[in-house]
Amino acid sequence: AxxxxxxxxxxxxSEGASLELRCNYSYGATPYLFWYVQSPGQGLxxxxxxxxxxxxxxxxxxxxxxxxxSQSSFNLxxxxxxxxxxxxxxxxxxxxxxxxxLIFGAGTRLAVHP
Amino acid sequence: xxxxxxxxxxxxxxxxxxxxxxxxxxxGHTALYWYRQSLGQGLEFLIYFQGNSAPDKSGLPxxxxxxxxxxxxVSTLTIQRTQQEDSAVYLCxxxxxxxxxxxxxxxxxPGTRLTVL
Numbered sequence: 001a002x003x004x005x006x007x008x009x010x011x012x013x014s015e016g017a018s019l020e021l022r023c024n025y026s027y028g029a030t031p032y033l034f035w036y037v038q039s040p041g042q043g044l045x046x047x048x049x050x051x052x053x054x055x056x057x058x059x060x061x062x063x064x065x066x067x068x069x070s071q072s073s074f075n076l077x078x079x080x081x082x083x084x085x086x087x088x089x090x091x092x093x094x095x096x097x098x099x100x101x102l103i104f105g106a107g108t109r110l111a112v113h114p
Numbered sequence: 115x116x117x118x119x120x121x122x123x124x125x126x127x128x129x130x131x132x133x134x135x136x137x138x139x140x141x142g143h144t145a146l147y148w149y150r151q152s153l154g155q156g157l158e159f160l161i162y163f164q165g166n167s168a169p170d171k172s173g174l175p176x177x178x179x180x181x182x183x184x185x186x187x188v189s190t191l192t193i194q195r196t197q198q199e200d201s202a203v204y205l206c207x208x209x210x211x212x213x214x215x216x217x218x219x220x221x222x223x224p225g226t227r228l229t230v231l
Contacts, residue, residue, distance in 0.1 A: 004156070036222075043118070043205065043222040044157075090156060101147070101170070102220065104156035 002027050004091050006105035013081050014113045021076040021108050023091030032094040033074040034102065035065055039087045047089075050074060061085070086112045116140065118223035120206050126229045127196055135191040135226045139208030146189050147220060148181060151203040160204075163189060164211060196230045203227050 003026045013019055025031055035047040048059025055067040065076045074091060091105040119138040127133050139146050148160040159173040163183040174180070178196075183189040193200055207220040 006156075041224070043224045044207075045222075046219060049219075092157075101159050101162060101173075102149075102157070103159070104149075106156040 002093055002103045004093050004103055004105035006089075006091055006108050008108045009106070010109045010111070012111040012113060015083050016080050019076075019078045019081045019085070019110070021089050021091075021110070023074045023076065023105060024072050025074060025091070025093045026072065027093050033065075033067060034092040034094065035059065035063070035074075035076045036090045036092060036104075037061075037087050038090065038107075044090065047076070081110075081112055083112045083114060086110055118206055118208050118221055120204075120223040120226050122226060123224065124227045124229075126231065128231050129198060130195055132192065132194045133196055133228065135193075135204050135228070137189045137191070137206030137208075137223060139187065139189070139206070140221055143208035143210055143221075144186065145209045145211045145218065145220075146183055147207040147209075148189070148191050149205045149207065150175075151205060151225070153202070157205060160191070193228075196228075198230050201228055201230045 005024045007022050033050040036044040037047050038044050047063050048057050048065055050057050050067045058064050063078050065074055067074050088107045088109045090107045092102040094102045118140055121136045144165050146163045149157040150160055151157045161174055161181045162170040178194045181191045203225040205222055205225045207222045209218040209220045211218055
């Protein structure tokens with residue numbers, strides 16, 4: 001069965017520090033992979049997605065993620081975190097073909113210290 | 115343009131009562147999804163509507179949960195005889211559906227926070 005694991009429930013970083021949020025997936029075929037961000041009181045916003053091709057994908061707000069098939073991972077990174085990045089981050093895997101039921105991880109809550 | 119809207123934003127109910135949650139998708143989006151976000155857990159797929167096709171109800175946790183979509187637009191998620199474990203944030207998403215595209219982005223609403231006392 002498809003599943004997504006985000007090992008870190010909560011992460012705290014200092015403003016300006018680099019960030020890496022981990023995501024591992026289980027999926028039989030080549031997955032469609034996503035990272036979403038959820039700010040307090042807000043809906044989910046798509047940060048970036050991977051379908052195929054270049055395994056390093058760029059997203060909004062300076063985020064990037066790297067797909068590593070050998071490790072079944074799709075970790076999210078940002079070189080320098082801003083206080084406004086404090087939010088909850090969800091990794092998700094989806095099926096192909098127009099209809100995309102998303103399977104989400106449990107999320108990682110990011111706190112940013114000044 | 116307007117995004118996905120959901121109402122109410124918060125709902126507090128007593129155990130055993132029925133509740134209705136509403137979702138207004140983005141105009142023109144033919145696909146509509148409901149997800150549930152329980153405390154400390156990720157988002158759990160509940161149900162999917164696409165046009166006039168039969169909905170995919172595979173994620174509904176029990177027969178107390180049902181949903182309908184009228185006129186291919188607004189959707190209502192109904193929970194009958196609510197239980198405390200139904201307390202969660204219920205999120206709705208909509209998307210276009212294009213067979214020419216390998217993926218159609220889902221746009222999420224702000225959610226309805228349901229608390230069952």
